[in-house]
Amino acid sequence: MVDPALERARLRLRAAGRRMKFRRGQTLMSFGESSEDVLLIESGSLKVVLSERNGAQVVAGPYGPGELIGELGVLEHRPRSATVIGHHGGAAVRVSARAFRDLVEQDRDVLVLLNATLRARLHNADRRQLAIASQDVTTRVAAQLLAWAHAFGDRVGDEIVVSGIVQGDLAKAVVASNKSVDAALKTLRGKGLLRTGRLRYVLPDADSLEVFLRDRN
Structure with a gap:
């Protein structure tokens, strides 16, 4: 069942951003660069490549339509913590950091979408750690x-x-x-x-x- 609040939030993000296409293998965000925008995936999918302290790389995702990418770096005013790459070619909406922060502060629906995104990230991270330890x-x-x-x-x-x-x-x-x-x-x-x-x-x-x-x- 589609949550109306989440759909309203996505509509507001689309209105505040600009649509762009991406291809498979294209780098949309790079580790260490300034967090200047947030992506709302419209079609296709993206994968997130994380670099761990031991030098190993971990692939998260793929993430698909309706999901946010890059929100934490923007909210915390810190550089990108991962590299984001096109998995299946598609389209996304780029929302500037300032516009995204303003919407989070002023629009309850966007805050609901953000909280849902963060809960899902935490749940997935916990599940991954449990799986590594026990399976x-x-x-x-x-x-x-x-x-x-x-x-x-x-x-x-x-x-x-x-x-x-x-x-x-x-x-x-x-x-x-x-x-x-x-x-x-x-x-x-x-x-x-x-x-x-x-x-x-x-x-x-x-x-x-x-x-x-x-x-x-």
């Missing part, structure tokens, strides 16, 4: 693919297709080596829960994958 790589890979399938997968009959993700990004998302992820994918394929191709992950039966995850938790 094996096969479970983490299955859970991540299922989450992506529900978020932006394309349904083809009874199957759900997740496309456009390289295996390296999947490995970064679940904080595992490429070799471990390769073994996990082989396990899932062997159980008939997954088919893979170039930049393509096919879930023949998402319900069966959910049962697999419940049995492992």
